[in-house]
Amino acid sequence: xxxxxxxxxxxxxxxxxxxxxxxxxxxxxxxxxxxxxxxxxxxxxxxxxxxxxxxxxxxxxxxxxxxxxxxxxxxxxxxxxxxxxxxxxxxxxxxxxxxxxxxxxxxxxxxxxxxxxxxxxxxxxxxxxxxxxxxxxxxxxxxxxxxxxxxxxxxxxxxxxxxxxxxxxxxxxxxxxxxxxxxxxxxxxxxxxxxxxxxxxxxxxxxxxxxxxxxxxxxxxxxxxxxxxxxxxxxxxxxxxxxxxxxxxxxxxxxxxxxxxxxxxxxxxxxxxxxxxxxxxxxxxxxxxxxxxx
Amino acid sequence: xxxxxxxxxxxxxxxxxxxxxxxxxxxxxxxxxxxxxxxxxxxxxxxxxxxxxxxxxxxxxxxxxxxxxxxxxxxxxxxxxxxxxxxxxxxxxxxxxxxxxxxxxxxxxxxxxxxxxxxxxxxxxxxxxxxxxxxxxxxxxxxxxxxxxxxxxxxxxxxxxxxxxxxxxxxxxxxxxxxxxxxxxxxxxxxxxxxxxxxxxxxxxxxxxxxxxxxxxxxxxxxxxxxxxxxxxxxxxxxxxxxxxxxxxxxxxxxxxxxxxxxxxxxxxxxxxxxxxxxxxxxxxxxxxxxxxxxxxx
Numbered sequence: 001x002x003x004x005x006x007x008x009x010x011x012x013x014x015x016x017x018x019x020x021x022x023x024x025x026x027x028x029x030x031x032x033x034x035x036x037x038x039x040x041x042x043x044x045x046x047x048x049x050x051x052x053x054x055x056x057x058x059x060x061x062x063x064x065x066x067x068x069x070x071x072x073x074x075x076x077x078x079x080x081x082x083x084x085x086x087x088x089x090x091x092x093x094x095x096x097x098x099x100x101x102x103x104x105x106x107x108x109x110x111x112x113x114x115x116x117x118x119x120x121x122x123x124x125x126x127x128x129x130x131x132x133x134x135x136x137x138x139x140x141x142x143x144x145x146x147x148x149x150x151x152x153x154x155x156x157x158x159x160x161x162x163x164x165x166x167x168x169x170x171x172x173x174x175x176x177x178x179x180x181x182x183x184x185x186x187x188x189x190x191x192x193x194x195x196x197x198x199x200x201x202x203x204x205x206x207x208x209x210x211x212x213x214x215x216x217x218x219x220x221x222x223x224x225x226x227x228x229x230x231x232x233x234x235x236x237x238x239x240x241x242x243x244x245x246x247x248x249x250x251x252x253x254x255x256x257x258x259x260x261x262x263x264x265x266x267x268x269x270x271x272x273x274x275x276x277x278x279x280x281x282x283x284x285x286x287x288x289x290x291x292x293x294x
Numbered sequence: 295x296x297x298x299x300x301x302x303x304x305x306x307x308x309x310x311x312x313x314x315x316x317x318x319x320x321x322x323x324x325x326x327x328x329x330x331x332x333x334x335x336x337x338x339x340x341x342x343x344x345x346x347x348x349x350x351x352x353x354x355x356x357x358x359x360x361x362x363x364x365x366x367x368x369x370x371x372x373x374x375x376x377x378x379x380x381x382x383x384x385x386x387x388x389x390x391x392x393x394x395x396x397x398x399x400x401x402x403x404x405x406x407x408x409x410x411x412x413x414x415x416x417x418x419x420x421x422x423x424x425x426x427x428x429x430x431x432x433x434x435x436x437x438x439x440x441x442x443x444x445x446x447x448x449x450x451x452x453x454x455x456x457x458x459x460x461x462x463x464x465x466x467x468x469x470x471x472x473x474x475x476x477x478x479x480x481x482x483x484x485x486x487x488x489x490x491x492x493x494x495x496x497x498x499x500x501x502x503x504x505x506x507x508x509x510x511x512x513x514x515x516x517x518x519x520x521x522x523x524x525x526x527x528x529x530x531x532x533x534x535x536x537x538x539x540x541x542x543x544x545x546x547x548x549x550x551x552x553x554x555x556x557x558x559x560x561x562x563x564x565x566x567x568x569x570x571x572x573x574x575x576x577x578x579x580x581x582x583x584x585x586x587x588x589x590x591x592x
Binding site: 144 | 298302303308309310313315317318324335389393404411414419422423428429430436530556557568570573583
């Protein structure tokens with residue numbers, strides 16, 4: 001008994017959960033091929049963005065290291081001569097308020113939905129769940145008309161408000177779930193001690209919800225930074241167009257000028273990639289929880 | 295729970311006002327616009343059901359039954375659903391299960407998830423590059439020319455019969471990581487006793503996967519599939535950046551058609567009718583979402 005079954009017993013649960021396709025080297029080959037397929041497109045464009053235009057036209061990026069001819073000129077060109085520098089600044093100008101505002105508005109509402117009792121509360125929250133899934137496209141024309149009437153079309157303010165509103169259903173949904181999971185005793189003892197709701201909200205709920213707020217903040221930041229459709233429709237003023245809109249404009253003129261398109265794409269990818277690698281844990285939580293929003 | 299109607303509404307009010315102004319009112323207004331020509335974005339002149347009738351009977355780029363298989367944005371969206379959703383889930387599940395068995399699991403998942411961090415705009419540029427017909431730039435053509443003797447470069451995004459498959463492949467590259475991460479988390483939460491019991495009973499890897507892993511992951515698979523279906527129904531960016539609906543309007547999907555008719559073609563009433571079709575298509579998932587929320591709450 002002890003000798004024959006011993007190998008089974010020492011297996012960790014993880015090892016048992018594994019599926020072991022035989023032979024094992026095949027598994028490694030398949031995974032390496034997958035990794036290569038997933039990396040090659042981006043790596044190819046990245047290498048291209050550092051190659052002189054003549055080299056790009058002459059030979060594939062996969063031959064770029066023999067002989068190695070690399071340059072920063074493409075980046076210099078798109079940043080200073082093709083408006084990507086200004087668009088980079090605009091992306092920040094658009095994204096930062098569009099990340100902070102919905103967080104404030106949504107956390108207040110989420111607190112009310114989780115811990116305050118008011119008439120119609122459950123119906124309003126049900127409404128939020130419905131709005132979670134409404135396609136943006138069904139709102140664009142009337143909002144544009146409203147913006148035209150208010151002079152908000154083509155302004156940063158307009159874009160901030162629009163992103164705030166569009167980000168709300170998901171932000172409220174996520175935060176309400178998190179707030180509701182906080183222990184009830186916390187609220188009751190604070191209320192007995194005479195704390196008012198604003199104090200409970202700012203001193204207890206918010207500090208305890210930092211992980212949820214961080215995930216949401218990163219999700220919203222990435223969503224606004226990467227947005228094309230909303231900016232395309234509401235930002236008619238070229239002065240304030242973000243990088244996504246600038247890139248689609250460049251595409252109209254330079255579709256096959258790969259030294260311009262590759263460098264532009266990577267300028268727009270730099271911040272998301274930094275955020276991704278620096279805050280991967282929060283990022284993955286935010287994106288996966290944000291499954292329903294799009 | 296504290297009873298305080300004024301305070302509750304005071305906390306919720308800013309959000310409620312924004313939701314009404316930007317989501318509820320505009321949606322109702324779009325429904326109204328869909329029964330008009332929508333000249334200057336105003337609900338006039340009234341045309342009754344004309345937009346819908348045109349959409350489903352006279353617009354070959356939206357709903358065309360004269361070809362087989364049927365073409366147009368509506369059917370191209372269905373092609374996306376049929377191809378994209380099962381492949382992205384299947385591939386995601388396969389990678390999650392395989393990665394679970396190796397030491398470099400985190401590295402694989404990170405690499406596959408990476409496209410989720412970048413914009414569809416940037417991803418569109420990346421894939422235009424891969425598909426370039428010039429074998430000095432396009433990786434796909436260069437690869438096929440190296441592997442298959444005598445292979446001639448193919449303009450993947452320039453051919454009516456290939457463009458949708460090329461776009462769907464790019465979308466799969468984008469979304470697989472999302473499926474891997476969610477399915478892998480679910481996989482790790484499965485009780486190991488079940489796996490062990492099946493193995494002791496003599497199940498091989500293949501049986502274990504189909505008879506144990508897949509059934510136990512089924513609820514997660516359904517949630518991820520729903521998400522992917524909704525993403526397809528709303529998709530716009532990738533098609534706009536990679537093909538702008540071409541060549542010869544072959545790659546239009548519903549989300550793109552709405553934008554194209556409204557803003558590029560100057561037909562807001564007609565575009566609104568397409569938006570309403572989108573709305574009707576996603577509506578069943580509202581029910582699904584609410585039911586899921588109710589389950590989560592218990």
